[in-house]
Amino acid sequence: MVDWHTRGEAGSGVIRLSEPHVNELLSANFWWLRGNDRDLVIDAGLGVVALREAIPAMFERDPMVLLTHAHLDHVGGAAEFTDRAAHPAEAELLTAGVPASLYGAELFDKLGIDATGEPVPELMIDVLPDPDYDPASYRIPPMTLHRLLDDGDHVDLGGRTLTVLHLPGHTPGSIALLEQRTGTLYSGDIIYEGALIDDLPNSDVAAYRRSMEFLADLDVSVVHPGHGRSFDRTRLRQLAEAYLRRDVQTRKS
Numbered sequence: 072m073v074d075w076h077t078r079g080e081a082g083s084g085v086i087r088l089s090e091p092h093v094n095e096l097l098s099a100n101f102w103w104l105r106g107n108d109r110d111l112v113i114d115a116g117l118g119v120v121a122l123r124e125a126i127p128a129m130f131e132r133d134p135m136v137l138l139t140h141a142h143l144d145h146v147g148g149a150a151e152f153t154d155r156a157a158h159p160a161e162a163e164l165l166t167a168g169v170p171a172s173l174y175g176a177e178l179f180d181k182l183g184i185d186a187t188g189e190p191v192p193e194l195m196i197d198v199l200p201d202p203d204y205d206p207a208s209y210r211i212p213p214m215t216l217h218r219l220l221d222d223g224d225h226v227d228l229g230g231r232t233l234t235v236l237h238l239p240g241h242t243p244g245s246i247a248l249l250e251q252r253t254g255t256l257y258s259g260d261i262i263y264e265g266a267l268i269d270d271l272p273n274s275d276v277a278a279y280r281r282s283m284e285f286l287a288d289l290d291v292s293v294v295h296p297g298h299g300r301s302f303d304r305t306r307l308r309q310l311a312e313a314y315l316r317r318d319v320q321t322r323k324s
C-alpha cells in the first residue's frame with residue numbers, strides 16, 4: 072500500500088494534506104483544522120484512497136467537511152463525511168455527481184476542456200495506491216449537502232471561527248474561508264501560485280475579476296491555497312494584480 076497522503080503542520084493547529092502521486096493538474100491541498108468543539112476539513116482531495124483508512128484520526132471527532140467548490144480534486148473524499156457544507160451554487164453538481172476520471176483524455180472531455188495542442192496525461196496518478204487498484208473504477212458518488220454556506224456566514228469550531236467569502240469566477244459557487252483572528256485565508260482554487268483556470272464551461276471572467284479586486288485589498292497574514300505552497304499578503308496582492316493585468320491584455324488583443 073502506497074503512502075498516499077503527505078501530512079504537514081501548517082501552524083496554529085492546522086494540518087495540511089496533499090497527494091504527491093497525483094498529476095500536478097489535480098494535486099490539491101486540503102486542510103484539517105482542530106477546534107475546541109469540532110474539527111473542520113476544508114476540501115477532501117481526489118478520493119482515490121479512502122480517507123477513513125488512510126487518516127483515521129481525522130474522523131475521531133466527526134468533522135464537518137467544507138468544500139470550496141465542486142471539482143473532483145477537492146471533493147473526491149467528501150462522501151466519507153457525515154456533515155458536508157458548500158455554497159448553494161455548487162449543490163446541483165454535487166448532487167448529480169461531479170464529473171471525474173483518472174484518464175486524462177476522458178477527464179478533459181467530461182470537464183469540457185479543449186486540450187487541442189496541449190499534452191494530455193494518459194493517467195492522472197503516477198502510481199497505483201495498491202497493485203489491485205483499477206483506475207477505471209474511480210468515480211465520485213453523488214452527495215447531498217447538510218449545510219449551505221453563503222457570503223458572510225460563520226463557521227464556529229469553538230475557539231476558532233471562519234468567515235465565508237463567496238468569490239465566484241473559477242466556478243459559480245467558489246468560496247474561501249477567512250479566520251480573522253489569525254489572518255488565515257483558505258482560498259481553494261480562487262487564487263494560488265500557478266495558472267488560474269477561468270475558461271471552464273461554468274467559469275466567469277467578469278466575476279473572477281471582481282473576486283480578484285476584493286482579494287488584492289484583503290488584509291491577511293497567510294494564504295493556504297487549493298494548490299501549491301502557502302504565501303503572504305504581499306504575494307496575494309501580486310497574484311491578484313497579475314490576474315487583473317493579464318485579463319486586460321487578453322481583451323485588448
Ligand SMILES: [Zn+2]
Nearest residue numbers: 140142241260
Ligand atoms: Zn477547481
